[in-house]
Amino acid sequence: MKDNAGKGGLSRAPMRRARWLAAAAALWLSLQLVLVVWWATVIERQAAQIAALEALQGGNVGQAAAQWSRTRLMLIGESATSLALLAVVSLLLAWLYWREHRRARAMQAFFASVTHELRTPLTSIRLQAEAIAEGEQRAELATRLLEDSHRLESQIDKTLELARIEGGGPLREQSIPLQAWISHSLDGIAQAHGAALDLRAHLDPGLPPIQADAGALQMILRNLVENSVRHARVNPVDVRLTAAARGAQLVLEYQDNGQGVDAGARRLGRLFGRGPNSSGAGVGLYLVRRLMQRMGGRAKFNTAPGEGFRAELWFPVST
């Protein structure tokens, strides 16, 4: 049986615009080519006439031929230079257009993502609030309200941090003993997810301190954990943290027990890049990557079906 509900041509408008742009670019390049050829032909004819007139006036035929040859070379050079310059300007204009187009698309994606991310906790909050307003008095409603307000808060924090980082906001890097910092902060990070998360760290107290911003470190771990809780599709989500010194760097390894997805490691951590069918905004892992870069380190992500999600955070060791 065939389903007669078609997709309805929703992407026709951008396709039509792209075709128009390609046609306009082809027309523009053809016009340039015709102009340059026309200009070279006209000048060449005029130069040939001048050379013929000089020869008629009794000039030296050999000298006139040499002069004509030099003029011809000059004309070819000038034509080629003009054509090259026009091509460069055209390419520059095309690149500027493409960059602006990408920026506009990224901006649109950003607002769409953030709006979408805010709608879900708002929906839940409204549902709980309406139930309470109609006289229901149950502790679960309050618990859910707290969870949803935390989710809203986290989304707003991420959005503000994104704006701060993209705007070149400063980080306060300092020497941080990772084992002590994690054992102190772990409970706070895990608390927001309750029984849905089992977060444990196995770190050697003898690890060298890292050079990092404590606020950024908090944001990084929070985003990784939120990513796991949201996408792992297991309950509870087990997350394990281990670390090892490698030369002048310290690697913090993060592994969850989720189902993993076939997302491709390169797509993870792209701004507004979302996994297949992901309901996230595509900001969390991008912030992890950018914050690690800003602190002089790097982040590597990996996920595959059946292998969960894995992150390697490479921090510079504090000297």
Place this chain on the structure above:
Amino acid sequence: MSAPARLLLLEDERNVAETLIERLRAAGFVVTRADSLASARRAIAEGSFALAILDVGLPDGSGFDLARQLRARAPTTAILFLTAHADAEDRIRGLEIGADDYVAKPFHFRELLLRIQNCLKRAQDLAQVPGEMRGLVHIGRARVDFERFIATVDGETQSLTHKECAVLRLLAERAGKAVSRDEILDRAWSADEFPTSRTVDNFIVRLRKLVEFDASDPRVIRSIRGVGYLLTEIHRD
């Protein structure tokens, strides 16, 4: 007293799902929850539902895909999308797939309840096919089975959405007489969907592709200027 309607709720956000289930059960419905496409497919295979409330962005796929399968496999089940994908393109896509309604998050529960009741009522009306419309009905070049929500054209069987079925059946019931756009709107759309007479015209264009021998020269569903539409060619097996 009729049995309570069975609803399938496909929602991956735990808090939204749990509160909705509690409130829908309190409103008298029997609700089965699925949190992924896989679990929704299992639920559909195990039982029948009067209405499926579907989210769109799910961990293992899109609710749109499930709606297509559901429309083909369980044509009597009404479909309502309940999603944060609120832009016009998503809404149009959902309705084109065959959803009976599309509600954007955040929503008011009472509004959702009203829309659920409207969907169920329309689905119930559609399920009660009058005697003269049972079996195969020839409309233009299509053979339509209103009980199974399918139409066969040139040997190829196509599933009909609830709205397509409702509009076509109204025209068939009143064959030979003009049916106004307002009557069509009343039959297939609820007032809270904010349809316009242009919505009806778009639907007629789709139906003409199905029943007309030459869609550019429609003779089966004729336009009656200033009134609406008139179905001319109909007979039963």
